[in-house]
Each structure stands twice: as C-alpha cells, then as structure tokens.
Amino acid sequence: MKRSTDNHLMELIRKNDHRAFTLLVDRYWEDLYGHIRIKIREKDDAKDLVQDIFLGLWKNREQVSCNQQGSIAPYLFGAARYAVISYFSRCGVLVPAAQSLTVFQEPVSAFYSDEPYLLKELQSQIEHEVDSLPDRLKIPYRLSREQQLSIKEIASRLSLSEQTVKNNISAVLAKLRARLGQYHSDSTICLILAIATFFHDH
The missing domain is CATH 1.10.1740.10 (RNA polymerase sigma factor, region 2, helix turn helix motif)
Structure with a gap:
C-alpha cells in the first residue's frame, strides 16, 4: 500500500x-x-x-x-x-511571544472576493506609514517582514536585545493599526499585514 x-x-x-x-x-x-x-x-x-x-x-x-x-x-x-x-491574522502573532492576542473572526475567503484594489491600496498605505517611521522602528520591521529574519537574527545584526527588537516591531504594528484604523477595521488591517507577510516571497 x-x-x-x-x-x-x-x-x-x-x-x-x-x-x-x-x-x-x-x-x-x-x-x-x-x-x-x-x-x-x-x-x-x-x-x-x-x-x-x-x-x-x-x-x-x-x-x-x-x-x-x-x-x-x-x-x-x-x-x-x-x-x-x-x-x-492574529496581529500579535506577527511578533513571537506576544500576549493578549485578538483572534480574527471573519473568514479569509471574504477578502479574496474583493477587487485586488483593496489589497494594493492598503499595502501602499502601509508602505507609506512605515517609510515615515524612525530608523529604530523601521529597520527591525523591514528586516522581519521583507527579509524574513528571526528576532534573534535581527537582534544580532543590529546589536540589540531580542526584547528590544520585539518591542520595536510591536510598536510598528501598533502605529500601523492606529494610523490606518480611521480608514479600515482593525481586523482588516491585521489580515492585510498577514497576507503581505505570507506572500512577500511568492
């Protein structure tokens, strides 16, 4: 068999x-x-x-x-x-060991039925917001999301503690949710961040 x-x-x-x-x-x-x-x-x-x-x-x-x-x-x-x-799509999961996570409840498939414009627009807004951040926040975030480095690898490269790296990435996510929240629901932003992370190397 x-x-x-x-x-x-x-x-x-x-x-x-x-x-x-x-x-x-x-x-x-x-x-x-x-x-x-x-x-x-x-x-x-x-x-x-x-x-x-x-x-x-x-x-x-x-x-x-x-x-x-x-x-x-x-x-x-x-x-x-x-x-x-x-x-x-549980935003806190984007940073290992984060606590008090909010679980995304809506089905993912609902967002795939929308026009690609939604994803493109949100990604553009996220890029704009990240670009405006100070280097101490922007660099760890980009190393994590764009180069897929682990918290440990980022900490070693930047000569920072792992907790500092976690805190910095968490701060970026919090700023993104706060700045984009006036236009989109928190769960939508979480999902877009998740999709952008998952499909970055596809």
Whole structure:
C-alpha cells in the first residue's frame, strides 16, 4: 500500500481506512511541516497547524479529491496557505511571544472576493506609514517582514536585545493599526499585514 497513488489512498480513506490515512500523513507531513515552519518560524505551532490540516482532511474526506494529476498535494498546500494566513491574522502573532492576542473572526475567503484594489491600496498605505517611521522602528520591521529574519537574527545584526527588537516591531504594528484604523477595521488591517507577510516571497 505504501506505493499506492494519492487517488487510491483517498478512495480508501473515504471508506474510513485509517491505515491509508496514516500512509498519506506520512507521505506529506515533513513537506507540509517544513513549508509552514519556514513561514511562521514557530516549531510547535507549525506542528499544530499541520495536525489541524490532516484532521480537516479526515473530517472532510468524503468531499476532498485529488487534482487531475491524481495528487492531493494542491489541497494540502492550499490548506496550509489559509492556515498560515489565519495564524498571522492574529496581529500579535506577527511578533513571537506576544500576549493578549485578538483572534480574527471573519473568514479569509471574504477578502479574496474583493477587487485586488483593496489589497494594493492598503499595502501602499502601509508602505507609506512605515517609510515615515524612525530608523529604530523601521529597520527591525523591514528586516522581519521583507527579509524574513528571526528576532534573534535581527537582534544580532543590529546589536540589540531580542526584547528590544520585539518591542520595536510591536510598536510598528501598533502605529500601523492606529494610523490606518480611521480608514479600515482593525481586523482588516491585521489580515492585510498577514497576507503581505505570507506572500512577500511568492
């Protein structure tokens, strides 16, 4: 069964075959975990997201299907994309170890039905606001969001403590929410920041 195609495994999974499900999990776990781990840079959270993706696959096994090439990978990595966006849409999660997070409640799909103009406009406003910030705030933020450096790497490069870097990035996010809040809801800004972070290298 280990050499079975994704299509065959999914046929068995729809019949509640747990062994086939385990084989499919084993086949894609490492790739999914590595993909998500790079994005969110939190090992335990990445594992939780992967587990949630496979639990979702099992719960929706009767509706989930492979693509025309017989692969389940597009479904899994599509689920990973939305899982990461949902993870980052909690604004505080953008800075590791942040507390008192506000969880974004609206479905992500609602924003994808809008014209691309909304995203482009908000990104432009965010860029303008970031450019206006002092270097002590702007540089750590850009290193984190644009170069995907970790808090530890930024602290080392700038000769700052990790807590200072966290505080500076948190301050940028707070300023962005405050300055853009008069035009957009807080949850919308959170989501746009999340999308901009996730898709920056795509």
